[in-house]
Amino acid sequence: MEMALLSKNKLGFVDGTIAVPNVGEVKYPYWKQCNNMVSTWIMRFSEANIFRISYLHAEIHQIRQGDLTVSAYFSKLKSLWDELQVIRPLPTCKCERVCNCGLLDTLQQHLESDNLLVFLRGLNETYASVQSQIMMTKPLPNIDEAFMMVQQQERRFNSGTTELLIQEAGIILLTQGNGSRSKKFYPNGNKKPICSYCGFTGHTTEKCYKKHGYPPGWKPRNRGVSYANQVQFASDEHPPGENGSLTLSQDEYRMLRQLSVDLKE
Template sequence: MAWTGAGIRPPPGIPLVAASLTSTNVVNEAPFDPNDTASPFFLHSSENPSLILVSAVLDGRNYHPWSSAMEMALLSKNKLGFVDGTIEVPSVADVKFPYWKRCNNMVSTWITRSVSPEIAQTILWLGTAARIWNTLKARFSVADIFRVFDLQAEIHQIRQGDLSVSGYLAKLNVLWDELQVIRPLPTCKCANKCNCGLLDTLQKHMDCDNLSVFLRGLNESYSSVQSQIMMMKPLPTVDEAFMMVQQQETRLNGGIIGLQSPHSTEGLGAGSVFLAQTSGNNSGSKKFYSNGNKKPVCTFCGFTRHTVEKCYKKHGYPPGWKPRTKSGGAINQMQLNTT
């Protein structure tokens, strides 16, 4: 809506009725202030031509989500009137003209920077921001049957796969929203609105279709919760079903993390515990440890306190070596047998 300076209170002493009769003159005679933050002609210091309003640029196939994002961005900056035609072009002699021209160029630059380079070349010389906006709308907003068919096919073929439940639903919502914008539900345009509830019935059918698509695309690990949801009367909405599936996802992820925890050995047998303890050792070093004393055992001679790499019996005794007493060997042999 165009900014007209409305909301000015009448001067003291003028009755309210008289003020209402002369409200048009008061609005027309209101002084123009470009520094008024409520005016669409006001530009903040942070608003510059290099500003990018939306993250996804227009490439010709995403007009409807792009236009919705641009409308929200322009409305938040109080500049939507420059593209929807509510702010008319003032005359050259009007005091508002230089400010309108500056804001128009700013909005035109924002639009140009939010489209692909190929499209930007075709709208660069159109002049006003409203003309650029209407040209893009006429080119890319046509809801052809092929785009509707592609959206429906993609909606019914999408599967969760490696996505999380929230990521899977977000991907579906993008397709559903675009299809709703291109082909919205019919509404009653009669002067006297009917009370048959046809629109509510159509909305309920669409919600049921969306719920079935969401449940069918889930992974096999959610088959139990799928059956529970489909047996509920009445059927829940997509958001309610999402909360139930997300709880199941949390349980599944918690169970997997518990089994994969390196510090958890509950539910494992003795052989599994031993395998878990020995699997982290270096298999190529030929070094083995007993469970009790954690001393190395030579795989060549069978004695403890040394490994095969330092076995004298295999590699030769060093000069001046003296054999141990028999008691020491017996003790070592006894340790080996015990192990």
């Protein structure tokens, strides 16, 4: 607004450098006309801010994490909070003797608490446990501390996904080493699926009892064949094959080790 007034050579009507002439002077009607025009500009600018404030509030309360990472989601929220703070900052005490009742600190705490709740509410359902943990903390952590806690949980999720991808890659390498060329990576050409969760054949992850629970009255069957089809990985100190498990070639083992490093990076 100040830049707009300065470009029109009308800033003096606001900062007081242009004195108000007496009513009887010849230039008073011209001053009054310019002053009213400046007042109209200011009112329009204020109305534009009201619409922007309404939009920012709607965006802040409707935003959800969705496919965004925790960091990207938090950055998007923070940019909206910062813009709203610029357009409508918290009130400050302008009295000659500043009060010490703590009202302004309370207003700031309420604002930070509201932002924290908006951030937690917009997270995906996979973060429900850390949401409850943060909301039950007394006193509540600030928004930056809560962000770090949620981001730490995200790293744990990503670490689990990496381990699963490494396991699936090992199954593929072993299958290819056994001579199967099936596009679905079924070992030994028996057309049976491999569960990426437990490593057994004959079912997929969606129907895995070990992951979802065993049905009532379930009894284990002979598992000799199933165990033979599992992929067992040797430790970093010992190459595969020294512990009696199914083995990979040296090239396949090095490929799997490199895949593990790439995924974790």
